Amino acid sequence: MIAPKTPAKNVSPASVLQQSAHNHLVLGACPHDCPDTCAIVTTVRDGVAVAVHGNPQHPATAGALCTKVSRYAERTHHPERLLHPMKRIGPKGSGQFERVTWDEALADIAQRLHAIAERDPRAILPYSYAGTMGLVQSEGMAARFFHRLGASVLDRTICASAGGDALLYTLGGKIGTRVADFAGAKVIVIWGSNSIASNLHFWRHAQEAKRNGATLVCIDPRRSETADKCHHHLALKPGTDTALALALMHEWTVQEWLDEDYIARYTLGWNEMPDAQGRPRSLKNRCLQWTPERAAAVCGLDAQAIRDLARLMGETARRNEPVAIRLNYGMQRVYGGGNAVRAIACLPALLGSWRHASGGLLMSSSGHFPIQRAALYRPDLLPLGLAGRTPRTINMSTIGDALLAQAGDAVLDGGPPIEAVVVYNSNPVAVAPESGRVVQGFARDEVFTVVLEHFQTDTADYADYLLPATTQLEHWDIHSSYGHTDVLLNRPAIAPVGESRPNTAIFRELATRCGFDDPCFADDDDTLCRSAFAASDVDFDTLLTQGWVALPERYAASAPFAVGAFPTPSGRCELYSERLAQQGLDGLPDYLPNLESAERNPALAARYPLAMISPPARNFLNSSFVNVKSLRDIEGEPLLEIHASDAHARGIAHGAMVRVFNDRGSYHCTAHISPRARTGVVNGLGVWWRKLGPQRTNVNEVTSQALTDLGRAPTFYDCLVEVELCDH
Numbered sequence: 001m002i003a004p005k006t007p008a009k010n011v012s013p014a015s016v017l018q019q020s021a022h023n024h025l026v027l028g029a030c031p032h033d034c035p036d037t038c039a040i041v042t043t044v045r046d047g048v049a050v051a052v053h054g055n056p057q058h059p060a061t062a063g064a065l066c067t068k069v070s071r072y073a074e075r076t077h078h079p080e081r082l083l084h085p086m087k088r089i090g091p092k093g094s095g096q097f098e099r100v101t102w103d104e105a106l107a108d109i110a111q112r113l114h115a116i117a118e119r120d121p122r123a124i125l126p127y128s129y130a131g132t133m134g135l136v137q138s139e140g141m142a143a144r145f146f147h148r149l150g151a152s153v154l155d156r157t158i159c160a161s162a163g164g165d166a167l168l169y170t171l172g173g174k175i176g177t178r179v180a181d182f183a184g185a186k187v188i189v190i191w192g193s194n195s196i197a198s199n200l201h202f203w204r205h206a207q208e209a210k211r212n213g214a215t216l217v218c219i220d221p222r223r224s225e226t227a228d229k230c231h232h233h234l235a236l237k238p239g240t241d242t243a244l245a246l247a248l249m250h251e252w253t254v255q256e257w258l259d260e261d262y263i264a265r266y267t268l269g270w271n272e273m274p275d276a277q278g279r280p281r282s283l284k285n286r287c288l289q290w291t292p293e294r295a296a297a298v299c300g301l302d303a304q305a306i307r308d309l310a311r312l313m314g315e316t317a318r319r320n321e322p323v324a325i326r327l328n329y330g331m332q333r334v335y336g337g338g339n340a341v342r343a344i345a346c347l348p349a350l351l352g353s354w355r356h357a358s359g360g361l362l363m364s365s366s367g368h369f370p371i372q373r374a375a376l377y378r379p380d381l382l383p384l385g386l387a388g389r390t391p392r393t394i395n396m397s398t399i400g401d402a403l404l405a406q407a408g409d410a411v412l413d414g415g416p417p418i419e420a421v422v423v424y425n426s427n428p429v430a431v432a433p434e435s436g437r438v439v440q441g442f443a444r445d446e447v448f449t450v451v452l453e454h455f456q457t458d459t460a461d462y463a464d465y466l467l468p469a470t471t472q473l474e475h476w477d478i479h480s481s482y483g484h485t486d487v488l489l490n491r492p493a494i495a496p497v498g499e500s501r502p503n504t505a506i507f508r509e510l511a512t513r514c515g516f517d518d519p520c521f522a523d524d525d526d527t528l529c530r531s532a533f534a535a536s537d538v539d540f541d542t543l544l545t546q547g548w549v550a551l552p553e554r555y556a557a558s559a560p561f562a563v564g565a566f567p568t569p570s571g572r573c574e575l576y577s578e579r580l581a582q583q584g585l586d587g588l589p590d591y592l593p594n595l596e597s598a599e600r601n602p603a604l605a606a607r608y609p610l611a612m613i614s615p616p617a618r619n620f621l622n623s624s625f626v627n628v629k630s631l632r633d634i635e636g637e638p639l640l641e642i643h644a645s646d647a648h649a650r651g652i653a654h655g656a657m658v659r660v661f662n663d664r665g666s667y668h669c670t671a672h673i674s675p676r677a678r679t680g681v682v683n684g685l686g687v688w689w690r691k692l693g694p695q696r697t698n699v700n701e702v703t704s705q706a707l708t709d710l711g712r713a714p715t716f717y718d719c720l721v722e723v724e725l726c727d728h
C-alpha cells in the first residue's frame with residue numbers, strides 16, 4: 001500500500017461519529033457515476049469497514065449519503081466478492097472458473113495481448129466506463145498501458161456525449177450554474193431528470209428554493225418521485241423536448257418577454273439573415289413556426305400547459321428574478337437528443353437568466369476542472385505501439401455490432417476484427433443496448449476476454465480471466481465532479497479484500513510483463529493522484545487533511561455567463577453554430593422525431609405502439625448494487641410501469657408477468673399499473689443484472705444500437721415495443 005508523502009493528520013470530521021480505540025475514521029469520496037460526488041467517512045473496526053457516512057463538513061454532501069451508498073460496507077464485505085484471480089473452465093458464458101495465481105493469470109494475459117499486439121494491436125479493445133469515476137482507478141494506469149500497446153481507442157459515448165457535444169456547441173463547455181446557487185432561484189425547471197433518485201444533493205437546494213417561494217416544474221414523460229414533489233409536471237412524450245423548447249421561445253417572442261439586451265450583446269443567431277447556402281440562421285424565425293398548439297400535438301400535452309410554463313418563466317425573468325434549469329440526461333437518450341439539449345441550452349440566454357447567480361442552467365459541471373489529462377493518460381504514447389498504423393476508435397455504444405463485425409466494417413473503423421477485449425469499471429452485457437447482439441459478441445470463442453471486477457457480473461460470466469479488483473474502500477483515488485466544483489481525495493480505509501488489487505496495480509504489472517519500460521509505468525497511485533491537478537493551485541495537503549477542496553474561484557465562478565464570455569469560437573451563446581453548419585448539419589436546433597415513432601416509421605409504430613423508456617431504479621446505480629440483497633429487496637423485481645388504459649387494452653392486471661418485445665428481442669418483467677406511466681409510454685426500470693431477472697434477460701434486450709444526432713451516443717429511450725401477458 002502506498003503511503004501519503006505528507007503524513008495524515010488525525011482528522012475528526014464527524015460530529016455524528018465517535019472515534020474510539022476500536023473505531024477509526026477514514027476520509028474518502030463516493031466513486032459512483034452520480035453528479036453529487038459525496039465526501040464519505042468510513043468507520044473501520046479491526047480492519048473491517050463497518051459503516052459509511054456522509055462527511056458533515058463537506059458542504060455539498062452535508063453529512064448525507066443516498067440509500068445505495070449507505071450500504072457500501074455491505075457491498076464491500078459482500079460474501080460474493082471476487083477474492084482470487086480465476087480462469088475459465090466451462091464454455092464461454094457459463095461462468096465456470098477455477099482459481100489461479102496472480103502470477104499465472106498475468107503472465108498468460110500479458111503474453112496473449114503481446115502476441116496480438118505484434119500482429120496488430122488495434123485488435124485489442126479496452127472497454128471501460130464509470131464503475132468508478134476516480135481519475136486514477138478509471139484510466140490512470142489503464143490508458144497509459146493501452147496507449148503504449150497501440151490498442152483501439154474506446155469512444156466513451158454510452159452516457160453523456162450527445163448532451164455533452166450539444167453543450168459544447170451552444171455554451172462552449174460543460175459549465176453552468178453552481179448547484180448551491182439553485183437555492184436562490186424563483187423558478188426551477190427540472191428537465192429530464194429524476195433528481196430525488198439520481199441527484200439527491202441538488203434536490204436539497206431545490207427544496208430550499210421551494211421553501212423560499214420558488215415554483216418547481218418537472219418535464220418528464222414519467223411521473224417520477226421528483227415530479228410528485230414539484231408544483232407542475234409536464235408529461236411529454238419521449239423525444240419531443242425540442243418542440244416544447246421552441247414553443248416556449250415562440251411565446252416569449254410574441255409576448256415580448258425576451259431579454260433583448262442580453263440577446264444582442266451575448267448571443268449569435270437569434271435575428272440573423274440566411275447564410276451563404278440560403279439556410280436560415282435565425283432561431284427567432286424557426287421558433288415562430290412553433291405555436292403552443294403545434295408543439296402540444298407533437299408532445300402530447302395541452303397547449304395551455306405550454307403557455308402557462310412560458311408565462312411562468314417569462315414573467316419571472318421580466319421581474320428580473322432568477323429562472324434556473326436543471327437539465328439532465330433523460331431527453332438526450334433519443335435520436336434528436338443532441339438537438340434537444342441545444343434547444344434547451346439556448347433558453348437561459350433568451351431570458352437573460354445568466355445575469356443572475358441563481359439563474360441559468362446546469363447540466364454538468366465537469367468542464368470547470370483543470371484536469372491534467374495529457375500527463376495522466378499519456379495519449380502521446382499511442383503511436384509507439386502502432387508501428388506506422390493509424391489508430392482506430394471503437395464506439396462503446398455499438399459494442400454488440402463491433403464484436404460481431406468483419407474486418408473493414410464501418411463499426412470497426414475500417415480495421416481488423418476484435419480479438420481481445422479487456423473490461424474494467426463496466427458491465428456491458430447488462431448495460432449496453434441490444435443485448436442479443438452484445439451477448440452473441442461476448443460469447444465468441446475467438447475473442448479473448450479479460451474482466452476486472454468486484455463481482456461475477458453478467459459480463460464476468462464471459463471472461464477467460466476474471467481478476468478481482470479493489471473497491472473504493474481499498475484504494476487511493478482523486479475525484480472531480482459533474483455536479484459540484486470540489487476536488488475530493490479518497491484514501492483506502494481497509495486492506496484489499498482477499499487477493500484483490502487496484503486496477504492501477506493490475507495494468508502496471510501487465511505493462512512490466514509486456515516489457516514497457518517507460519518511466520510512467522513506475523508511477524505509484526500517490527504520484528498519479530498528485531499529477532491529476534498538478535499544474536493548478538488545488539492544494540494536495542488540504543486534500544490529505546480535509547478530504548476535499550473547493551476549486552479556486554477562477555475555475556468555478558458564480559454566474560459564469562453574466563456578461564457573456566462563453567468559451568465558444570464567437571465568445572457568444574451560439575444559438576446558431578457555424579461549427580455544426582460546417583459539418584453539413586443544421587446550425588440551428590430543430591425538432592427531430594424519434595427514429596422509432598409514428599412520425600418517422602408508421603409501419604413500425606403500428607406493430608409496436610408503445611414507446612419504452614428505461615430510466616434507472618432509485619436503489620441501483622446502473623447495474624451496480626443489483627446484487628446487494630437489502631437494496632434488491634427494496635426494488636423487488638424488474639418492473640414495467642404501464643398506464644391503466646394501455647394495460648386494460650391488453651388484458652394486463654396489476655402484478656401480472658408480461659413479455660415486452662420488439663424485433664430485436666424480448667424480456668419478462670412484472671407489470672405495474674401505475675400513474676407514473678403516461679398513456680402510450682411504458683417505463684421499464686433498469687438496469688437489472690440479466691441473471692437476476694426472469695428468464696435471465698433485462699430491458700436492454702429491446703433497446704437499439706442506433707446513435708444520436710450529435711455525440712454518437714446510444715438511443716436507449718427511442719424504442720418502440722409491444723407488451724403482452726405471459727402464458728404462465
Ligand SMILES: Nc1nc2c(c(=O)[nH]1)N[C@H]1C(S)=C(S)[C@@H](COP(=O)(O)OP(=O)(O)OC[C@H]3O[C@@H](n4cnc5c(=O)[nH]c(N)nc54)[C@H](O)[C@@H]3O)O[C@H]1N2
Nearest residue numbers: 192193194198222238239328329330331615616618621622
Ligand atoms: N439512483 C441512481 N442514481 C443515478 C443513476 C442510477 O442508475 N441510479 N445513474 C447515474 C448516471 S450514470 C447518470 S447518467 C445520471 C443520470 O441522471 P439523470 O439524467 O437525472 O437521470 P434520471 O434520474 O434517470 O432522469 C432522467 C429522467 O428523464 C426522463 N426521461 C426519459 N425520456 C425523456 C425525454 O425524452 N424527455 C424528458 N424530458 N425526460 C425524459 C426519465 O423518465 C427520467 O425520470 O444519474 C446518475 N445517478
Ligand SMILES: Nc1nc2c(c(=O)[nH]1)N[C@H]1C(S)=C(S)[C@@H](COP(=O)(O)OP(=O)(O)OC[C@H]3O[C@@H](n4cnc5c(=O)[nH]c(N)nc54)[C@H](O)[C@@H]3O)O[C@H]1N2
Nearest residue numbers: 129130131132159425426427431452453469614622623624
Ligand atoms: N436501458 C438502459 N441502459 C442504460 C442506461 C439507461 O438509462 N437505460 N443508462 C446508461 C448509462 S447513463 C450508463 S452511465 C451506463 C453505465 O454502465 P456502466 O458504467 O457499465 O455501469 P455499471 O452497470 O454500474 O457497471 C460498473 C461496473 O464496474 C465495477 N467497478 C466499480 N468500481 C470498480 C473498480 O474500481 N475496478 C473495477 N475493475 N471494476 C469496478 C462495478 O462492480 C460494476 O459492475 O449504462 C447505460 N445503460
Ligand code: SF4
Nearest residue numbers: 030034037038066069
Ligand atoms: S451515489 Fe451519489 S448521492 Fe449516493 S453517495 Fe454517491 S455521490 Fe452521494
Ligand SMILES: [Mo]
Nearest residue numbers: 033158159160
Ligand atoms: Mo450515465
